[in-house]
Amino acid sequence: MPFKPSKLLLPTSMDDAAEVLSENAGHAVIIAGGTTIYGIKYSGLLDHVDTVIDLSKLGLDYLKEEDGIAIGAYTTFIDIARSSLIRSHREFMAIVDAIRAVPSRQLRNMATIGGSVASSLPYYDLPVALTALDARIRIYGRSGRKEVPILEFLEAPLKPKLMDHEFVYEIYIPFHEGSSSAHEKFTINDFDYGIMTASALLTFSRDGRIEGGSIAIGGGIPNLVTLDCVKGLRPEEMIDEVAELARKEVSPIEDYKASADYRRYLAGVVAARALRRAAWRYREQ
């Protein structure tokens, strides 16, 4: 039977939501902006679903500062990209890049950060940026609140690390003093998912050398990959090394868009570009 849920539930409290999720385990799906769910509705992956659970009555549409930024799961891409809390920090600009990489204004108006993360799809842009920025996924369930590092949360495509009664309510991104970030996406046409993508976060010392940082790689790979940046070098001294390491670490898929070899090559290209742009942003902005 194709995706045609007969029941809609709109819980009004966090505890209600956990309860409703638990009662409908195995045949329910959480809907936020709806863009992923509608996108895969003919794939057969949702054919077992007869109940849609919408958490939009929980007030999860916000950005707030708390020794970092906490973003409610139902906050739309457009509100995040326009937020002065995000844009006033160079270290968060990979998020803005990743949202700009979503080609359609309509999708940016609809898609939410929680949906993007909980879909756990390696070719989505925003989770790659959030991984480079060391984001933490805040989860609510019957046993209360917990926090999981994003890389651990993104366990497998369409299978985030969530129990039946749990849901994502917030994404927390720590401040990274003296840092800047950037996201790069490689596509063949404008309206496509990234064939390979990368986000870089670089932390600099006063003399312009790298103190630390990380590069996250996504796109046509089963799981995101992260690389640590070498301390003490200048960005231009590590570009070749980073590109080579990126190519070594990824295990790309092969499909009609690109061969695995080409994707492997691109992993180096996007990693190097993200690194260059993060470094440029630190100097220029």
Add this chain to the structure above:
Amino acid sequence: MSTRISFILNGSRVTVDVEPWESLLDVIRKKLGLKGTKLAFCRGACGGCGACTVIIDGRAVYSSILPAYKVDGRNVITIEGLASPEGLHPLQEAFVEAGAIQCGFCTSGMLMSAKALLDENPDPSDDEIKDALRGNLCRCTGYVKIIEAIKLASKRMRRPAGGG
């Protein structure tokens, strides 16, 4: 299990029963009879063509992938809400004048994206227009005339009526 929703559609309040799986596009076209908003090749699993674009609370969205129940209490504008009894909207006039329409299938979506842009930013740059239209495909015109039309409409809408 249907849900009764009530929202403002092109300035008038409508109340309608919707199923959890029904898209706003299905409801607008089949239940409310407004056929100007188009469904294209995606069958409601977004391919990003933009033919189904409507404006909700000032923002352009794809109605084919938006569950209808989500517009309860909100303000929806479709292509049918663009013209007034006095005549076409300046954007529609500009599209006709600039030759921004060929087969016309994408036009209602293009106009809704353009309206959302100009409502928010009355004097957009070329890059801002292109960004606002990234989610709308046209396979006839090559976009140049569409961009020209939006610039023409923007110019006219900023100038007071009857002014030089």
